[in-house]
Amino acid sequence: MPDDRPILLWFRRDLRLSDHPALDRAASSGRPVIPVFIHDEVVEGYKAAPKWRLGLGVGHFADRLAGIGSRLILRRGEALGVLQQLIEDTGAATVWWTRAYDPASIRRDEEVKSTLTGQGIEAASIPGHLLFEPWTVETKQGGFYKVYTPYMRAVWDRDVAPTLTAPSELRAPAQWPDSDTLDDWRMGAAMDRGADIVRAFVNVGEEAAQTRLAGFARNDIADYDDARDIPGQDGTSNLSENLTYGEISVRACYHAGMRALDDGKPGARTWVQELIWREFAYHLLFHTPRLVSDNWREDWDAFPWNEDERLAEVKAWKQGRTGIRFVDAAMREMYVTGRMHNRARMIVASYLTKHLMCHWKIGMHWFEECLIDWDPASNAMGWQWSAGSGPDATPYFRVFNPVSQLDKFDKDRAYVNRWIAEGQDDPHPDALKYFDAIPRHWHMSPDDDYPEPIVSHEDGRERALATYKNRDF
DNA sequence: TGCCTCTTAGA
DNA sequence: CTAAGAGGC
Numbered sequence: 001m002p003d004d005r006p007i008l009l010w011f012r013r014d015l016r017l018s019d020h021p022a023l024d025r026a027a028s029s030g031r032p033v034i035p036v037f038i039h040d041e042v043v044e045g046y047k048a049a050p051k052w053r054l055g056l057g058v059g060h061f062a063d064r065l066a067g068i069g070s071r072l073i074l075r076r077g078e079a080l081g082v083l084q085q086l087i088e089d090t091g092a093a094t095v096w097w098t099r100a101y102d103p104a105s106i107r108r109d110e111e112v113k114s115t116l117t118g119q120g121i122e123a124a125s126i127p128g129h130l131l132f133e134p135w136t137v138e139t140k141q142g143g144f145y146k147v148y149t150p151y152m153r154a155v156w157d158r159d160v161a162p163t164l165t166a167p168s169e170l171r172a173p174a175q176w177p178d179s180d181t182l183d184d185w186r187m188g189a190a191m192d193r194g195a196d197i198v199r200a201f202v203n204v205g206e207e208a209a210q211t212r213l214a215g216f217a218r219n220d221i222a223d224y225d226d227a228r229d230i231p232g233q234d235g236t237s238n239l240s241e242n243l244t245y246g247e248i249s250v251r252a253c254y255h256a257g258m259r260a261l262d263d264g265k266p267g268a269r270t271w272v273q274e275l276i277w278r279e280f281a282y283h284l285l286f287h288t289p290r291l292v293s294d295n296w297r298e299d300w301d302a303f304p305w306n307e308d309e310r311l312a313e314v315k316a317w318k319q320g321r322t323g324i325r326f327v328d329a330a331m332r333e334m335y336v337t338g339r340m341h342n343r344a345r346m347i348v349a350s351y352l353t354k355h356l357m358c359h360w361k362i363g364m365h366w367f368e369e370c371l372i373d374w375d376p377a378s379n380a381m382g383w384q385w386s387a388g389s390g391p392d393a394t395p396y397f398r399v400f401n402p403v404s405q406l407d408k409f410d411k412d413r414a415y416v417n418r419w420i421a422e423g424q425d426d427p428h429p430d431a432l433k434y435f436d437a438i439p440r441h442w443h444m445s446p447d448d449d450y451p452e453p454i455v456s457h458e459d460g461r462e463r464a465l466a467t468y469k470n471r472d473f
Numbered sequence: 474t475g476c477c478t479c480t481t482a483g484a
Numbered sequence: 485c486t487a488a489g490a491g492g493c
Contacts, residue, residue, distance in 0.1 A: 229474085346474065385474095397493040398475045405475095461476080465493060480490085 005093035006032040006173045008086055010079075012042075012105070014098035014128055014246035015061040016206045017068065017166035022096045022126040027167035034090055034173055035065055035072050039185050040079040042104050047365075048190035049338050053202060053372040055187030057245045060205040062182070070170040074180040080112050087121060089177045098246065099125035101134060101282045102376040103289040131160055131250055131279055134286035144287040146391040151283065152276050163252050193335060194437035201337035202241065202372055209242035210252075217256045217268075224267030231330075231341035232414030237271065240373035241339065243278070250275055281377035284391060291390070292380040293361075299473040300389040305359035313356045316454050317348070318366055319442050320419075320434070323453035326402040326410070327351045329419035332434045336419075338372030343409055349386035350400035355460025357467065360387035396468045399461045421446035 007026045014020060026033045037058050046054060062072035075082045083095055095116060100109065109125060116123035127133060132155050137145060145151035188195050203212060216237040220227065227235025242248045253275055260268035285291050295301055308314070316322045320331035330344030340348070345367075352363045360383040367383075368374050384390025388398075410416060419434065421427035427446060435446050455463075 343474080350475090394474075395493085399493090400474095401476060469493070475493105477493085478491095480488100482487090484485085484487105 002030070003093065004031060006034050006090050007094040007096060008083065008090070008092045009033055009035045010083065010095055010097040011035060011037050011061070011072070012097060012100060012246075013244065015057045015064075016209075016247050016249065017064055018206065018210075019128075019163040019249040019252050020098070020166075020246075021128045021164065022098050023167065023170075024164045025126065026096060027170055030171065031094075032171050032173040033070065034086070034092060034177065035070055035170075036082075036086060037061075037072055037074055038079050038082050039074070039076040039180075039187075040082065040108070042079075042108055045104065047369040047374075048192070049198070049370050049372050050368065050374040052188040052191040052195060052198075053204075053241070053338065054245060055182065055185065056202065056204045057247060058187075059182050061247075064206060065170070068167060068169050070172060071176055071179070073177055074182060074185070076180055076185065079108055080115055083112060083116065084119075086177060087116075090173060090175075092121075094122040094124075096124055096126055098128040100129065101286045103285075103292065104376075106289075128249065129246065130282055131155070131254055131275070132158065132283075134283045137283060144283060145280070146284075148277065148280050148392050151280050152273060155276060155279065160251060160254055163249065163255060192439065194433070197336060197433050197437045198338045198372070201339070203238065204247075206242075206247050209239060209248035212237065212239060212242070213248060213253060213256055217260050221257065221260045221268045221271055222265035224271045227267075228270070229343050229409055230415075231333075231344050232410050232412065232418065236342065238339070240375070240378075244373050244375045250278065278375070278378055281375075281381040284381055285377040288391075291384065292364075292376060295389040296384050296391050297389050297393075300387075302473045303389075303471060304357070304467065305353075306357055307359045307362070309362060311358070313454055314352075314358055314362055316451075317352055317356060317358075317363075319438070319444065321444065321451050322351070322455070323451040324351060324402045324457070325416045325420060325450075326406050329416040332419040332431075334367075334370050336430060336433050336437050338370065340367075340371070341415070343405075344415075345382065346386060347400050347402050347405055349383060351402055351460070353383075353387040354396070354399045354464040355402075355455050355457065357464060360384060360389065397465055399464060401457050401461075403457050420450065422448050422450035 009022060009026050065072050113123045137154055139145055220235060227233060243250060257268045257272040320328040322328055327348050330340050330348045334340040349363055352358050353360050364379055364383040367379055381390060385393045388394060388396035418428045418430050421431035432446055435444060438444060
């Protein structure tokens with residue numbers, strides 16, 4: 001007699017029906033499937049914007065499951081205890097989930113797996129978040145890659161399996177276990193900025209992500225190479241938000257990019273290489289989990305970073321009033337939309353870690369607070385890359401000039417004018433939204449004079465380079 | 474996925 | 485005077 005006991009399908013950052021290997025396996029087993037999302041110790045650690053955005057994704061995904069005759073069971077508590085309770089309540093014999101690679105998730109998942117396995121439950125993680133498992137990519141010497149380009153070359157010609165189609169139905173259990181109500185979790189509670197303002201810029205869910213991918217591949221990917229560098233225009237895919245919550249699979253993106261490349265759209269190669277940057281970040285994080293917490297190159301521990309969040313320059317940077325237009329526009333864009341253009345991310349990171357000589361962790365934590373596309377691997381790698389403390393990092397002496405970058409990448413000032421209201425006769429509506437989104441105690445008004453630079457490019461560059469030159473490492 | 478300064482060739 | 489390349493940070 002075939003096993004008819006339910007399968008618990010534990011969803012985390014994989015909120016989709018399409019190209020979901022664990023879901024596909026569960027659906028084709030013919031057994032009852034109980035999808036569950038747990039507000040657990042890892043979710044507890046999420047900061048304001050990511051937690052809020054995750055809540056939107058979870059709510060949407062519950063509706064998706066309802067559309068195929070299933071449900072999303074919501075429970076709160078430590079993951080292991082919640083799963084054990086659900087096993088007891090439902091008679092489930094199996095727990096499957098999509099594998100995660102950040103240190104907090106790995107700790108949790110290893111404990112869940114070993115404990116449940118010890119209790120006779122089949123507990124297994126199934127790939128689905130990445131194109132290439134981190135341990136399958138090795139240098140000739142047998143180590144992991146520390147430099148992007150050789151990593152990219154090593155994986156470029158690999159076969160990537162085709163995508164899986166979404167199941168049209170999912171067998172329900174004889175009886176559904178109890179579920180919490182999403183609203184009771186108040187996942188937006190820490191979103192004490194204009195969440196209703198940010199809401200206008202988010203793109204929640206699997207269908208929205210697929211529509212976005214199709215439009216990007218059809219209209220924008222050919223010119224991605226050049227257009228991606230212009231923050232005043234919408235030349236990027238904007239899919240990071242969906243990728244981070246698994247609302248679209250990286251495999252679907254990869255195949256769309258490769259098809260576009262075959263169709264003779266040259267920018268597609270660069271875009272696929274950006275997907276491989278994401279892979280590389282997870283590769284590094286898996287092999288060196290301290291990427292999220294410590295200087296990857298330990299000699300940087302001796303560098304005199306400012307680590308005090310209360311420093312006036314740190315506040316000015318966070319609040320978008322450094323007096324450097326490119327920096328302030330970018331910080332405001334992030335506050336209003338939950339996203340920041342990638343070119344701008346490099347510029348604000350260079351300014352914080354070099355001109356202001358502040359530790360990259362300050363920046364990493366603020367991004368984690370504000371970004372709806374927050375990804376633990378990409379965020380940590382990006383900051384260490386910018387600061388110069390990471391593997392394959394930009395050298396510390398490579399200091400972006402945030403003034404001349406405007407002439408290169410924002411010639412018509414479309415970007416800074418979109419996000420900075422002060423001094424404009426007829427400010428862009430988005431520039432005004434910033435003042436509705438920020439807390440009152442920041443005391444900022446569109447009628448203020450735009451501030452003088454707190455640290456000019458020339459002074460900041462000179463100080464940073466002098467400090468670097470005199471370093472004792 | 475730098476920026477700056479210096480040098481030199483050529484208009 | 486400008487453009488382009490080299491080399492240092």
